[in-house]
Amino acid sequence: MKSNLTTLEPNLLLAKSFQKGTWKGSCSLAGHTVDVVNAVTALIENLGQVIITQFGLTCSWENFLASARLAAYLHDWGKANDHFQMVVRGKRNVMKNPQLIRHEFASMLLAWEYREWLQECPNADFMTALAAAGGHHLKLGWDSHKRVANDELGEIRDGSGSAHLYLYTESKNFRGLLKYGVKVLGLPTELKLSKKPSTEWTVAEIKNKRQDILNAFLKDWQVDSNFVSVIKVLIIAGDAIASALPNTNFKINDWIKKQLSSKLTEAEVQQVVNQRLNGQEMRPFQIALGESRSRVTLARAGCGTGKTLGAYNWAKRHAVDKKLFSCYPTTGTSTEGFLDYVHDQVDSILLHSRAEVDLKHLMATGDEDDAATKLESFKAWGAKVSICTVDTVLGLLQCNRRPMYCFPAIAQSAFVFDEVHCYDNRLFGGLLRFLEVVKAPVLLMSASFLPWQLEAIQKSVGEPMEIIEGAKELEILPRYQFHLTENPDWERVTQELEKTYALPNGEHTCGKVLWVCNQVSTAIAVYEEAKARGLNAVLYHSRYRYQDRVEHHRAVIESFKANKPVIAIATQVAEMSLDLSATLLVSQIANPAGLIQRLGRLNRRYIGQSLDAIFYPDSKIGFPYSKGDLDSGQAMLETLTGEVSQADLATWLERSPQQGKPDKETVLFNELKKWQAYPAPCREVGHTVTALLEQDKLTVDKVTAKELPKYTIPLLANNKVDKWERHRKGYPIAPSSEWAYSPELGAYLIKGGDEN
Structure with a gap:
């Protein structure tokens, strides 16, 4: 069938929606591609060797840089189709007629047609770039309807109203993209392909190409999963920062360099220690933590004995000239850790899903972080200390968005994980995998470590580690x-x-x-x-x-x-x-x-x-x-x-026959799932679901996505939840006939409801 493309107005390929008179630069596919390639290049130039060391990569610098740049170059190629171009022009209602396939899936299919040329990119691994480009919106290997992982490379949607997808591969804009690849990536000047690229795809052709790529991933692709995973995250972080840029002459390279060069000094950590000591003497175990030379150190100390102060003393040796992530089990503990230790002491940030709400209500000075800037999601890039829930770091391995956006900071940090004994099997399994993959300085703190936990940690670390006992005089x-x-x-x-x-x-x-x-x-x-x-x-x-x-x-x-x-x-x-x-x-x-x-x-x-x-x-x-x-x-x-005593409690627990079953299954850094990219939970499925209340419906319909967490509530999950109405952001809405609410008591079931 002959291509029947709609005339474009404005007459260029767009990467995102535009307002009249503002479509130039980063709104165009070419402009956005340049921005993302520049962002990824800047990230690697500022972090490259650090990342190679931190994640134990065996690739060369040239291979790392070239593969990441090629992925950035390809990531949005698939936007050169009629469905997407009509969406960004407001001429296609995706609620009524979704695009036949997602644009990043189309990027993979289109790059596959050009693979003979793209495989000639100097020093680059084409299949790695293909996987990173196709996974940059975290939908690769995911069934969006059933909300489960699958083995399909991409979805073909029902209800698109079309059995064909038309491609703008012959347009001047797309040819310009090809020339950019020659100029910047060193691709061959002559485009030699055994078959002319498509200008349209039928559903059958899409399925055939999808199977060809999947076969190549499963049969012929031999590559280190760490290498692929790191490049995937770099593309997501680079695309996110490039998409957040104002449509001005903002110099992204300079901004990235400034943010990532902000690192802890010994004097700053000492300031935190001195402020908390308040003239008192440091305890022997806190001193011992500061003297530990092992890359991974365990602090086994009871509640209220000063583990956190000891952690900052540890940071004087292990986090200087790095950034520091201090990870707590809950949002409440992370907020308290932020306010008690580093707020107003060192350039720091509180990072969890509801941090802005906490800061607004808790900081008596009203001196909130500069959260209104267009780069607010990337504050961790420039912060020297990030206080967060453990999900903010371990969520990286499960393709959770926040840690992926934080990756440029995570990639050059030391880490403290507190209250490790409270982790469920999935969270603890994620920690074990983190210890296997990330070769950074790590301090694990807990009131007790069970024998099976110590054995599992030692196996994951794979090198000598030091265990430092807390203040025995307090624990007895x-x-x-x-x-x-x-x-x-x-x-x-x-x-x-x-x-x-x-x-x-x-x-x-x-x-x-x-x-x-x-x-x-x-x-x-x-x-x-x-x-x-x-x-x-x-x-x-x-x-x-x-x-x-x-x-x-x-x-x-x-x-x-x-x-x-x-x-x-x-x-x-x-x-x-x-x-x-x-x-x-x-x-x-x-x-x-x-x-x-x-x-x-x-x-x-x-x-x-x-x-x-x-x-x-x-x-x-x-x-x-x-x-x-x-x-x-x-x-x-x-x-x-x-x-x-606390020592009695720890001894009883450590002598109990309890055995955990840590779940080490992760999406990233997974040898069996190298091509896939989709978000998975960090923790075991619990008894609750995060929801909104029907009585808040009129209010939440008007608030921004940033304000929405103020109104969310974890409610009991039962068989009724699937029948509830859904908010546009996906939250179930609890009906007033089932749930009542008061600011004093919180949410409670209407009389007669079953809490079980």
């Missing part, structure tokens, strides 16, 4: 006395709130109770009972709009700083995100690791004697803990009698 202090009851004792709680304790420093503190429940509904019921009894109570759990959760988090922290009695009722969020010291702990029985974390909030700042911890059963077996979890937790509590 008698902090707790366990009491198991069938029901919670409200009279004991009331008595505690009437107590006053003399502290070792001569000051006094009143009674402060932390009550931890296993379900949100239980926590709300306990909170309402406490209020009915006239107690000064605060409630904290995960099922708030995020902006409200931030307020509750701070309310709990501030109430424990104030010298008046208070009872804080919380769920598992208390296990890591609350830096407070209670004088009485009341808790439902949970798994051993969770109980140890909860105990880390009791007598955290030791008052000179052991304090009571009261535990009672959870009748809701299976949510969120299995019967085995609850039985193991009860066995620990029954075994440890009398006065109990």
Whole structure:
């Protein structure tokens, strides 16, 4: 069939939508291609040897640079088709008539037709460039309808309204792209192809070409997966920064060089250490961390003994002339770590999915980061210290967007991973794979490491590592006395709130109770009972709009700083995100690791004697803990009698027969999935789904994508969720007939709902 292309207005190939009078430069396919090639070139020129070392690549500098530049050159070739060009001109409604294939899939097919010429690119690996170009929107090997991975190279969509895709390969603009490849990449001046490139594809032809490429990937492609993975991420980061550029004479090379050259100095790290020490002496284990020469170091120390300060002392040796990523298990702990240590001390950034909300609500000075710039997604590139959730780093291996955008910073950093014992099997497996792949300085910190965990870590590191024990004089202090009851004792709680304790420093503190429940509904019921009894109570759990959760988090922290009695009722969020010291702990029985974390909030700042911890059963077996979890937790509590120390807890846990099953399956750095690129979860699938409330629908329909996280809530996942309406950003919308909400209590099921 003869090509029947629509006349283009303006008469050039576009890479993105435009407004009248602003279509030149980066809006054009040629202009955007130049921007991305320049960005990737600048990234490699500033990071190349560092990346080769950090990821243990065996390629030559020339091979690395040429392959990445070729991928950048090819990544948007597929936009030279009639479906895409009509979309960016507003003449095709993709909701009614989606493009027959995605443009990056078309890039692969088109490059395949030109492969005889492209394979002559000096020093470049064509198949690597092809995979990186096709995966730069993270849809390669992914079924968007079923939302699962598959073995297909790209989707052919139903409902496009066309059985053909017309190509602008004979246009002046596309010929200009070919000439650019000759000039900049050193491709042959003469375009020698055994078959004339297509000007249109039928669905059958697309399927045949797809199978040819897939066969080449599976049968003939012999390449290091680390090499391919790094180039994939570089293309995504380069494309993202080039797409964010203002349509001006902005010099991308100069900006990239300035951001990436910003690195930690010893004096800056020392400033953080001095500020936190506040004139006190450093503990021996903190000094030992600073003296460790191993690339990977483990710090085994209890809650509240000063691991974080020790980590910054470690950074004086291992993070100087680098950037530093300090990774916490939750958004709450990362926010606290940012505010307590590096905010206003060193050029730093708080990085997690809701960081802007936290900073807006938490920073009393109102001195927010310069988040309104067009390059706000890339603040980590210039930051010397990034405080983040562990997902921000380990998500790189699972093709999560934020860490891929942060890659230029990750590629030249040292890393601290805190509370490692709290990682689930998938997160811990991701950490193991990270240790195998990334040859950077790493500090792992935890209250305890189980024997199987130590063995797995050592195997992944593959070289000598040092294990440094915490302050034994603090860990052997008698902090707790366990009491198991069938029901919670409200009279004991009331008595505690009437107590006053003399502290070792001569000051006094009143009674402060932390009550931890296993379900949100239980926590709300306990909170309402406490209020009915006239107690000064605060409630904290995960099922708030995020902006409200931030307020509750701070309310709990501030109430424990104030010298008046208070009872804080919380769920598992208390296990890591609350830096407070209670004088009485009341808790439902949970798994051993969770109980140890909860105990880390009791007598955290030791008052000179052991304090009571009261535990009672959870009748809701299976949510969120299995019967085995609850039985193991009860066995620990029954075994440890009398006065109990942190050392006793760690010893019990390390002697338990528990064996984890870490899931090391990742998308990147995977020998079996070298051509694929799609996002996968960092953590095990939980009991919740991130949703919006129907009562917020009118509001969220008007807010920007950046503001949307303020309104998200993790709600219970059940068989009803699939039937809920979806927001345009994909979030399910919880109907008001099922879920109610108040800023005080958070989201709760309408009476009669089933929490299980």
